[in-house]
Amino acid sequence: MSPARLLLASASPRRSALLDQIGVTHRVVPAHVDETHRMGEAAADYVCRLALDKARAGWRQRQDERAALGADTAVVLDGDILGKPADAEEAEAMLARLSGRAHRVCSAVALTDGTREEVRLSESEVWFRAIAPAERARYVATGEPLDKAGAYAIQGWAAIFIEHLSGSYSGVMGLPLYETAALLELWDTGTPPGGGHARDGAA
Numbered sequence: 001m002s003p004a005r006l007l008l009a010s011a012s013p014r015r016s017a018l019l020d021q022i023g024v025t026h027r028v029v030p031a032h033v034d035e036t037h038r039m040g041e042a043a044a045d046y047v048c049r050l051a052l053d054k055a056r057a058g059w060r061q062r063q064d065e066r067a068a069l070g071a072d073t074a075v076v077l078d079g080d081i082l083g084k085p086a087d088a089e090e091a092e093a094m095l096a097r098l099s100g101r102a103h104r105v106c107s108a109v110a111l112t113d114g115t116r117e118e119v120r121l122s123e124s125e126v127w128f129r130a131i132a133p134a135e136r137a138r139y140v141a142t143g144e145p146l147d148k149a150g151a152y153a154i155q156g157w158a159a160i161f162i163e164h165l166s167g168s169y170s171g172v173m174g175l176p177l178y179e180t181a182a183l184l185e186l187w188d189t190g191t192p193p194g195g196g197h198a199r200d201g202a203a
């Protein structure tokens with residue numbers, strides 16, 4: 001890997017911790033972008049656009065970094081994008097909607113160095129058990145849901161609500177590490193890790 005550090009364009013401590021988890025040294029800068037959802041824009045397109053906007057905003061604050069990384073995560077239910085709840089009341093309402101059913105989580109990661117731009121998407125399905133109103137209220141009172149898309153944190157207390165996950169745990173948490181590592185490898189070497197896709201091979 002190149003010795004220059006990566007620039008993480010994110011105010012999310014989770015994303016920094018996830019990069020640490022796979023040994024990617026980085027410098028953090030906040031990336032303020034307009035997160036308005038466009039009418040008719042698919043959730044996957046929305047998170048990819050925002051991840052790239054954040055990476056571009058981060059790159060504008062570069063020093064000697066090799067590239068800037070941006071990410072975005074959205075919880076999707078019945079075609080609606082559930083972002084971060086504005087207050088406790090909205091958090092409870094989101095949790096009531098998620099209770100006892102499955103939803104989708106779209107997470108995108110983007111890299112740019114001002115010339116090249118690459119984006120990868122991770123999509124997961126998360127099954128919640130039913131959460132009784134009193135339990136929802138207790139969870140919201142912990143404060144955990146308030147800065148999280150969809151009003152929950154898989155890595156926190158909300159783990160007890162999750163019956164099943166199909167997809168990427170790190171993606172649900174905010175930064176899909178498989179896609180991130182693959183993108184960094186491709187960025188630095190021009191080839192994907194392992195030289196190809198394992199699932200293309202014969203079993």
Ligand SMILES: Cc1cn([C@H]2C[C@H](O)[C@@H](COP(=O)(O)OP(=O)(O)OP(=O)(O)O)O2)c(=O)[nH]c1=O
Binds near residue numbers: 105155
């Ligand atoms: C669903 C879910 C989301 N989240 C978090 C990840 C993100 O921080 C947040 C989604 O909001 P984002 O807008 O993707 O990110 P952010 O505003 O926190 O950070 P930045 O834009 O500066 O990069 O929700 C969890 O921590 N756990 C979860 O299980």
